Amino acid sequence: MGKLGPMGNLKPPSLPTVLEEAIMLSLLERPRFGQNIVEVVSAASNGTCQISCGTLYPALRRLESRGFIRSEKSEANLVVRRGHNRCYYAVTDQGREVLNNLEAMRHQIKKYDEALEVVT
Amino acid sequence: MFVQLIENAAKFLVYEPIRDESLGDLWEIDYRLKAEQTPKPIRLVKALWNFLQIIRASVILFFEEQIFPLIQASRSRDNLGRDLTANDTNSSLQGKVLTPEAIAEVRRYCKARRLYNPALSRRLLNDSPTPYIYWIRQCDRIIEQCQKRGHNSIDTEAIVNSFILSNLLRKLEAAPPHQVNLEAFKALVQDVPLTDAFLERYVAFDRQSYGRQLICRTWSLAVYVISWMPGQESWLHHHGHALDAIKVIRGEMTHWTVSPGDCEGDVPFEGFSRSKRYEGPAQVFTAGDLVLIDRGVGHQISNRSSENLVTLHFRFGHPPEDNHWRTTSDTEMLVWKQTEGCFDLLPPDRDCVLH
Structure with missing residues (x-):
């Protein structure tokens, strides 16, 4: 396995999975709550990536415990939600750094493959 | 009635940290389906399906956050035990001095022991493995003795104060009695x-x-x-x-x-x-x-x-x-x-x- 230069000090276990990355990407521009995340990811993938509740909440808890996202309770839409709070999630600075590093890694891999094609 | 049924079931089946937000999301989805004039049976099936998914999430999280740390703590306790045995021969007094921090740690540990077993209680301390492991072990021994005698409540005050007296005696008995002046x-x-x-x-x-x-x-x-x-x-x-x-x-x-x-x-x-x-x-x-x-x-x-x-x-x-x-x-x-x-x-x- 090659060097993970663009990943900075990150160790492999800290890398988010594809699903977690999709969740983090959906939170880049603005904080969102659970079902809103599901809708955005579904729409962005043209319906190919459907996140169920059974996957979403554990993924959100994992991301939060690793410091990639943060949560904040909100009393929005309480009547419809039968008194239950909404929990809005937003990407932290650490989360943004991870996403940037992942993007940089993809870019490096792409450049490496292009260079390989030219040589061969 | 259906709403009440789900809410009541959630109290027992849904992991507490996600209960509030997941149930809120569930009712919000249901409201949208209702607004889109989805037939009631379909709404009912979807709500049940989502509820089952929330239970699935609860099981996953319960294992990840409660059971898995317990197993890890048990392993680290075994390793720590081996390390301490090696260290004990070199520094018999290390960690045995009763500082205010050690007292606070003992209190935290006793509080945790009221709810959890020794492994998970140790895991819940701020620094795990704790530097005050000597006092935590003494705690466990006292609790165990009490439980053998049929006293299941954990008497934090008595435990903490017995350690304070124990510390005094250790200092007092370090010198020959005739050298202890006023x-x-x-x-x-x-x-x-x-x-x-x-x-x-x-x-x-x-x-x-x-x-x-x-x-x-x-x-x-x-x-x-x-x-x-x-x-x-x-x-x-x-x-x-x-x-x-x-x-x-x-x-x-x-x-x-x-x-x-x-x-x-x-x-x-x-x-x-x-x-x-x-x-x-x-x-x-x-x-x-x-x-x-x-x-x-x-x-x-x-x-x-x-x-x-x-x-x-x-x-x-x-x-x-x-x-x-x-x-x-x-x-x-x-x-x-x-x-x-x-x-x-x-x-x-x-x-x-x-x-």
């Missing part, structure tokens, strides 16, 4: 942080005369509380070769210190026979004050105020031998294990273990 004794006992909640258990007033309640006794030290009602007093006496430190817990203590040459005749040794009352100049001490009585020096205590008086006594040497002890099965709680250098807790027989 100044050295004062330095050791003046900052012993026995808690008010603990001492209060030993307060017992008696209209007949003042009464002593034993907290602990070893070959070198007796610690006890004396409760004085207004007007009660000890008459003039000395303690022979024993040193005495008296701390006023509450109330007002009138105290006389008498050198043998200061009164007519000899100052009598304490005992069963009634001695004489000394009427010379006295000093008044209030809560927090500490009075030291040297070997052979006579003294007399009286509660001349209108309020009750409570005093805590540290006696280095033989304990008092008279009929003022109020020793019952609910007061002798700490038993010193000389070979192991620490206390074991004997819970009271009555059913009023305080926390």
Whole structure:
């Protein structure tokens, strides 16, 4: 396995999975709550990536415990939600750094493959 | 009715940290389906499906956050045990000094033990593995002893205070007894942080005369509380070769210190026979004050105020031998294990273990 230069000090276990990355990407521009995340990811993938509740909440808890996202309770839409709070999630600075590093890694891999094609 | 059913089921089936938001999301989806005029049976099936997914998430999270750390803690405890065995030979006192931080850690641990087993409780401490593992192990041993005797409640105050006394004894017994003079004794006992909640258990007033309640006794030290009602007093006496430190817990203590040459005749040794009352100049001490009585020096205590008086006594040497002890099965709680250098807790027989 090659060097993970663009990943900075990150160790492999800290890398988010594809699903977690999709969740983090959906939170880049603005904080969102659970079902809103599901809708955005579904729409962005043209319906190919459907996140169920059974996957979403554990993924959100994992991301939060690793410091990639943060949560904040909100009393929005309480009547419809039968008194239950909404929990809005937003990407932290650490989360943004991870996403940037992942993007940089993809870019490096792409450049490496292009260079390989030219040589061969 | 359906809503109530889901809400009630969620209380038992949904992991608490995600319960609020996941149920809210579930009802929000249901509301949208209703707004889109989705047939009721479909809405019902979708709500049930989402609820099952939330239960699935709960199971996953429960394993990840509760069960898995437990397994990890168990493994790390085994490793720690091996490490400590190796370290013990090199530094026998490392981590055995009872600092305020160690006391706070013991309190946190006792609190956790009320809900969880030892492995998970250790895991919940701020620094795991804890640097205060010696005291945590002592804690476990005391709790285990209590449970063997059928006392399942964890008596944090008794555990913490037994450690405080244990720490005092370790320091006290580090020097030969004849080298422990009044100044050295004062330095050791003046900052012993026995808690008010603990001492209060030993307060017992008696209209007949003042009464002593034993907290602990070893070959070198007796610690006890004396409760004085207004007007009660000890008459003039000395303690022979024993040193005495008296701390006023509450109330007002009138105290006389008498050198043998200061009164007519000899100052009598304490005992069963009634001695004489000394009427010379006295000093008044209030809560927090500490009075030291040297070997052979006579003294007399009286509660001349209108309020009750409570005093805590540290006696280095033989304990008092008279009929003022109020020793019952609910007061002798700490038993010193000389070979192991620490206390074991004997819970009271009555059913009023305080926390």
